[in-house]
Amino acid sequence: MISIRSIKKITAALVLVLVVCNMQIANAQTPSVQKVYATKTGQIFFNATGGAVAIAAVNNQVDSKFVDATGQIIFGVLVKGFKFENQLMEDHFNENYMESTQFPKADFKGYIKNIKEVNFTKDGTYPITIEGSLTIHGTAQKVSTNGTLQVAEGKPTITGEFSIKIKDYGIKGLYIGEKIANEAKIKVNCKYQN
Amino acid sequence: MFLRSLHLVLFTLLVTLSARAQNVDLFSEKTNATNSDFTTGTFKATRIINGQSIENVGAGVLDFRILHRFGPISDGGYNFFGLDQATMRIGLDYGLTDRLMIGIGRSTYQKQYDGFLKYKIIRQQQGQRNIPFSLSYASSFVYKSLHDAITTYTPYVSDKFSFSHQLLLASKVNDYFSLQLSPTLIHYNMVDTKTTPNDFYSLGVGFRQRVSKRVNITTEYYHRFNSLEGYKDPLSVGVDIETGGHVFQLHVSNSTGMTDRTFINETSGSWAKGDLRFGFNISRVFTVRKPKELRNIKW
Numbered sequence: 001m002i003s004i005r006s007i008k009k010i011t012a013a014l015v016l017v018l019v020v021c022n023m024q025i026a027n028a029q030t031p032s033v034q035k036v037y038a039t040k041t042g043q044i045f046f047n048a049t050g051g052a053v054a055i056a057a058v059n060n061q062v063d064s065k066f067v068d069a070t071g072q073i074i075f076g077v078l079v080k081g082f083k084f085e086n087q088l089m090e091d092h093f094n095e096n097y098m099e100s101t102q103f104p105k106a107d108f109k110g111y112i113k114n115i116k117e118v119n120f121t122k123d124g125t126y127p128i129t130i131e132g133s134l135t136i137h138g139t140a141q142k143v144s145t146n147g148t149l150q151v152a153e154g155k156p157t158i159t160g161e162f163s164i165k166i167k168d169y170g171i172k173g174l175y176i177g178e179k180i181a182n183e184a185k186i187k188v189n190c191k192y193q194n
Numbered sequence: 195m196f197l198r199s200l201h202l203v204l205f206t207l208l209v210t211l212s213a214r215a216q217n218v219d220l221f222s223e224k225t226n227a228t229n230s231d232f233t234t235g236t237f238k239a240t241r242i243i244n245g246q247s248i249e250n251v252g253a254g255v256l257d258f259r260i261l262h263r264f265g266p267i268s269d270g271g272y273n274f275f276g277l278d279q280a281t282m283r284i285g286l287d288y289g290l291t292d293r294l295m296i297g298i299g300r301s302t303y304q305k306q307y308d309g310f311l312k313y314k315i316i317r318q319q320q321g322q323r324n325i326p327f328s329l330s331y332a333s334s335f336v337y338k339s340l341h342d343a344i345t346t347y348t349p350y351v352s353d354k355f356s357f358s359h360q361l362l363l364a365s366k367v368n369d370y371f372s373l374q375l376s377p378t379l380i381h382y383n384m385v386d387t388k389t390t391p392n393d394f395y396s397l398g399v400g401f402r403q404r405v406s407k408r409v410n411i412t413t414e415y416y417h418r419f420n421s422l423e424g425y426k427d428p429l430s431v432g433v434d435i436e437t438g439g440h441v442f443q444l445h446v447s448n449s450t451g452m453t454d455r456t457f458i459n460e461t462s463g464s465w466a467k468g469d470l471r472f473g474f475n476i477s478r479v480f481t482v483r484k485p486k487e488l489r490n491i492k493w
Binding site: 034065073087109173174175 | 217219221231251252254255289292369408481484
């Protein structure tokens with residue numbers, strides 16, 4: 001005969017197995033349901049050369065995340081993290097144009113409109129459209145651009161290029177329209193981790 | 195017992211399901227600053243006026259500097275208020291790293307050659323770490339190549355060297371105001387008399403006050419704790435004007451010399467008597483070595 005004690009043992013084991021299974025299912029299903037890809041080492045370049053001297057800079061510490069299910073995407077940078085050809089340009093950029101003490105960050109919040117067309121389990125290059133709001137110098141403007149999302153070994157990389165009018169963001173300065181172009185060309189390159 | 199276990203299973207199932215159904219909202223998340231935010235532009239140039247400021251030139255940047263000091267304004271109209279005379283120093287500064295810079299120069303005054311190095315020990319920053327001030331060390335030598343008056347003693351080459359050591363403690367209080375203290379030691383390898391000490395101590399004070407985005411007013415004063423006889427404390431007031439790759443510094447000062455030991459210890463002019471001089475520093479920077487982040491970018 002089976003004793004009451006052994007019944008207790010069996011049910012306890014059963015519960016444990018069920019709980020573990022349940023967690024496993026949850027874990028296994030999360031990626032296909034909703035997954036957040038993130039990086040802290042994305043790159044943003046910009047070029048606003050208007051004259052003979054190159055006005056270009058790079059930031060290698062772009063903080064970005066996106067959700068595969070909704071296409072929601074964010075980018076954030078510290079303005080002071082932009083590296084120029086020389087220190088003096090960097091100082092002028094921060095002090096005279098971006099006013100980085102007052103507006104230390106620039107960010108983008110938006111959506112990858114056609115995220116459903118991307119198959120994250122299959123390596124390949126997918127064209128994407130991103131729309132959202134870009135905040136620079138404390139001023140937000142609508143931005144939309146085309147880019148690509150490349151999946152390699154399950155890791156997505158987003159690249160894109162677009163231009164902004166510097167004056168749209170309330171950035172004032174002596175040389176805008178001369179040594180500094182009216183429009184800045186911006187390039188984004190972010191390789192995400194799972 | 196069994197029922198209770200079943201409840202537990204159902205409960206965990208519910209919890210995991212509800213967790214899965216919850217949407218991630220990135221917009222409500224805060225993007226984090228991933229690195230420390232170093233304070234820039236405490237002063238607008240690597241010199242406050244004559245003395246070293248807390249600023250360095252960036253890594254790979256060459257700074258060509260021309261310093262000019264006119265004669266005393268008190269000379270009057272005959273010497274066109276000092277503008278007929280001039281002493282100057284030309285120099286080249288270079289940033290080896292973002293923390294270390296070196297420089298060399300030649301002055302017409304006493305036909306001096308000089309060289310210096312400046313190292314950033316602590317950098318003012320916000321973010322991961324909050325440090326409200328910067329600390330640098332600056333050291334320089336001066337070699338006086340002017341021939342001495344002929345005496346019975348033939349000086350050694352080493353006799354013509356003098357050295358200075360400075361700690362620079364600075365804080366950018368806000369965009370409008372910065373302050374610097376510079377405790378200084380100056381050592382002469384040889385002095386004129388036996389009773390004259392070889393080491394001299396002083397404390398420098400410097401300010402920057404912003405007038406507009408591109409114009410700043412600067413003041414620099416050194417108080418000497420022991421001094422060579424007949425010389426005065428140097429006091430200079432100036433204006434820094436930035437234009438693209440240049441920084442112009444215009445000022446009025448009672449000093450003539452442009453090297454550390456000369457302007458701190460051997461300033462002869464007196465503000466009280468109006469022995470003041472106009473002067474200017476012009477700086478033009480060139481990028482010799484691009485930062486490695488920018489080297490591989492194709493447009």
